[in-house]
Amino acid sequence: MEDLVFVVIVIIVVVDFLIERIVDYLNTTKWSNRLPEILKGKYNETEYRKSQLYRKANYRFEIISSSFSFIIIIFMLIFSGFSVIDSWSATISSNYILMALSFFAIIGLAQELLMTPFSIYDTFVIEERFGFNKTTVKTYISDKIKGLLLAAILGGVILTVIMVIWSKTGNFFWLLAWAVVTLLSIFMSMFYSILIVPLFNKQTPLEEGELKNKIEEFAKKAGFRLKNIFVIDGSKRSTKANAYFTGFGPKKRIVLYDTLINDLTTEEIVAVLAHEIGHYKKRHMLSGLATGIAESGIMFYVFSLLVNSPALSNALGVDEPKFHIGLVAFGILYTPISFFINIITNYISRKHEYQADHFAAQFDLGKPLVSALIKLSEKNLSNLTPHPLYVFFHYSHPTLLQRLNKLENQ
Numbered sequence: 001m002e003d004l005v006f007v008v009i010v011i012i013v014v015v016d017f018l019i020e021r022i023v024d025y026l027n028t029t030k031w032s033n034r035l036p037e038i039l040k041g042k043y044n045e046t047e048y049r050k051s052q053l054y055r056k057a058n059y060r061f062e063i064i065s066s067s068f069s070f071i072i073i074i075f076m077l078i079f080s081g082f083s084v085i086d087s088w089s090a091t092i093s094s095n096y097i098l099m100a101l102s103f104f105a106i107i108g109l110a111q112e113l114l115m116t117p118f119s120i121y122d123t124f125v126i127e128e129r130f131g132f133n134k135t136t137v138k139t140y141i142s143d144k145i146k147g148l149l150l151a152a153i154l155g156g157v158i159l160t161v162i163m164v165i166w167s168k169t170g171n172f173f174w175l176l177a178w179a180v181v182t183l184l185s186i187f188m189s190m191f192y193s194i195l196i197v198p199l200f201n202k203q204t205p206l207e208e209g210e211l212k213n214k215i216e217e218f219a220k221k222a223g224f225r226l227k228n229i230f231v232i233d234g235s236k237r238s239t240k241a242n243a244y245f246t247g248f249g250p251k252k253r254i255v256l257y258d259t260l261i262n263d264l265t266t267e268e269i270v271a272v273l274a275h276e277i278g279h280y281k282k283r284h285m286l287s288g289l290a291t292g293i294a295e296s297g298i299m300f301y302v303f304s305l306l307v308n309s310p311a312l313s314n315a316l317g318v319d320e321p322k323f324h325i326g327l328v329a330f331g332i333l334y335t336p337i338s339f340f341i342n343i344i345t346n347y348i349s350r351k352h353e354y355q356a357d358h359f360a361a362q363f364d365l366g367k368p369l370v371s372a373l374i375k376l377s378e379k380n381l382s383n384l385t386p387h388p389l390y391v392f393f394h395y396s397h398p399t400l401l402q403r404l405n406k407l408e409n410q
Contacts, residue, residue, distance in 0.1 A: 083317030278359025
């Protein structure tokens with residue numbers, strides 16, 4: 001049985017890699033030096049040609065980095081690498097929780113060591129070449145250290161709680177673990193911007209002035225109670241612009257990147273925020289949270305059926321069932337299910353984006369939203385003509401051209 005599970009695991013890894021590379025290649029067939037007709041006179045042609053070069057650089061980088069990751073995982077599977085790490089973790093402690101924490105700590109550190117050179121090249125070569133990078137070496141190192149500590153603390157606590165539940169509750173494991181992760185998801189949705197973001201970025205209240213007045217004026221018109229508007233120092237790391245909405249109830253807040261304020265007019269910023277408020281008014285955030293909760297429920301239920309299976313651990317070269325080995329095997333086996341779930345959630349997300357655009361257009365902000373989307377796409381060197389299959393698999397937002405067509409026909 002373990003041989004069959006091993007073969008299935010290898011097939012899933014290989015097929016997943018091949019599908020991604022085929023879809024990536026199809027995406028390149030849509031590259032063109034000709035600016036789409038709808039954007040002529042509205043989009044800087046020099047920036048458009050630059051975006052094509054940016055796509056090509058990222059495509060080549062993705063092939064190399066993803067192929068390297070693929071080779072590593074195949075190597076680990078064929079040469080029982082996970083079994084070797086399991087034996088190392090067993091020398092650290094015989095306690096099943098400490099053993100699992102040691103196991104994932106070794107894997108996590110190894111992954112960081114192997115992938116950091118790719119991350120450095122992406123940040124300091126590709127992003128630098130195209131004028132995006134503002135990250136200093138000091139900030140990069142600080143982010144890495146903070147990220148590792150955060151992953152170790154949060155990941156360690158969550159894994160420990162789930163393993164204790166697994167060891168104590170038997171058949172009810174998946175239900176209680178699901179409840180814990182659900183509560184954590186809700187908590188993080190409400191407090192992420194308050195607890196996590198400040199570790200990496202500075203957030204300051206939007207200063208008094210025309211922009212704040214216009215935003216508050218629109219919020220009142222839209223029937224949206226808004227007290228918290230913050231500006232984040234996104235320019236500390238990149239010239240790319242963004243804005244997002246986070247939290248629920250009294251904890252909800254709008255966060256503007258300082259780059260967004262620098263790049264757009266007041267009316268365009270209000271239009272972008274109208275779109276974000278549209279998500280809230282249409283309850284898209286609650287829908288997304290509910291979808292994520294449902295997905296984690298499916299995942300924990302399926303995992304509970306397989307975690308104690310000797311075949312899963314044996315397939316990775318470990319003689320007896322162990323939680324952490326079963327979790328690794330399950331993570332790979334779950335890939336096809338996750339693949340199809342992501343297609344569905346991306347489809348729903350794209351519909352939500354259209355609805356949020358329509359919400360902004362209802363307040364006569366369609367034209368400034370169009371100009372804002374064009375500016376942001378131009379500034380971020382976005383791909384204007386992705387392959388439809390790539391959009392279907394990966395895009396949580398409609399393409400710029402799709403959004404413009406919808407907005408201009410409303």
